[in-house]
Amino acid sequence: MRGLILTNIDSVPGHRIVRHFGLVQGSTIRAKHVGTDFLAGLKNIVGGELKGYTDLLQESRSEATSRMVAQARELGANAVINVRFTTSSVAQGASEILCYGTAVVVD
Amino acid sequence: MEDFLVLFQLGLPLALVTLGWFAGATTERRHYLDIKAREQKFLNQPALSSKQYDPELRVREAEMACGSVVVSIDHFKRFMSALRMLFGGEIQSYASLIDRARREAILRMKESAPDADAYLNMRLQTSSISSSTGREAIGTVEVLAYATAVKFAPVGQAEAESTTHEI
Numbered sequence: 001m002r003g004l005i006l007t008n009i010d011s012v013p014g015h016r017i018v019r020h021f022g023l024v025q026g027s028t029i030r031a032k033h034v035g036t037d038f039l040a041g042l043k044n045i046v047g048g049e050l051k052g053y054t055d056l057l058q059e060s061r062s063e064a065t066s067r068m069v070a071q072a073r074e075l076g077a078n079a080v081i082n083v084r085f086t087t088s089s090v091a092q093g094a095s096e097i098l099c100y101g102t103a104v105v106v107d
Numbered sequence: 108m109e110d111f112l113v114l115f116q117l118g119l120p121l122a123l124v125t126l127g128w129f130a131g132a133t134t135e136r137r138h139y140l141d142i143k144a145r146e147q148k149f150l151n152q153p154a155l156s157s158k159q160y161d162p163e164l165r166v167r168e169a170e171m172a173c174g175s176v177v178v179s180i181d182h183f184k185r186f187m188s189a190l191r192m193l194f195g196g197e198i199q200s201y202a203s204l205i206d207r208a209r210r211e212a213i214l215r216m217k218e219s220a221p222d223a224d225a226y227l228n229m230r231l232q233t234s235s236i237s238s239s240t241g242r243e244a245i246g247t248v249e250v251l252a253y254a255t256a257v258k259f260a261p262v263g264q265a266e267a268e269s270t271t272h273e274i
Binding site: 005054057087089 | 126127130131134138158165166167168169170171173175176177178179180181182183184204208211227228230232234235236247249251253254255257260
């Protein structure tokens with residue numbers, strides 16, 4: 001997919017780690033636009049999944065991941081292990097998505 | 108304070124609560140049927156919270172898999188929880204919603220890497236993203252599930268046996 005292996009365990013199964021580069025990270029802060037917010041307000045009446053938010057968060061998560069991957073590439077890594085995601089809300093209606101991991105070279 | 112307002116201001120809230128009850132119950136029942144059917148499909152591809160599945164199996168391929176869902180409660184559940192908060196105790200209407208969201212997120216994660224043999228080190232993360240604050244705030248949560256999807260190298264008989272292992 002990205003030509004770079006991502007795992008969330010502390011190794012790449014089937015490969016041996018030959019070099020560590022340390023922590024790499026990527027983050028993005030997104031706000032939702034008024035349209036999504038309005039639709040979500042309507043959907044709130046009956047409850048259930050808020051598709052607009054799911055898509056938004058999914059999109060920002062892949063953005064954060066690709067920033068992390070870009071940083072790992074710059075270092076010359078070909079895999080990122082121990083990847084973790086965190087979400088925090090920084091302001092009303094905006095949330096930060098952070099993705100971090102350890103950049104390594106595997107054989 | 109909020110509880111009393113919810114109780115006394117009938118009218119529109121009552122209509123919303125009734126609508127939430129009918130629509131919410133229908134979607135919940137349908138969603139559970141859907142979840143159970145999809146979980147059956149992935150019965151032989153377990154998601155583990157451990158980092159190893161079977162040390163004898165050789166991993167051929169590993170990649171990250173990710174699935175998420177954002178859900179909110181309906182007005183009926185909100186009303187029930189407001190009642191419950193007067194007396195304390197378990198709020199079951201919330202529990203079923205979050206349960207649905209978690210299982211949905213796990214299924215989406217599995218569906219994003221459908222031909223993996225197992226999903227290692229699965230993590231679940233829940234974060235609350237309310238769209239407003241104060242009295243009108245409604246419980247909106249995001250559930251994220253992520254794991255390392257692995258495919259095992261075929262080793263003949265041994266592989267066929269191990270995929271049927273109960274976890």
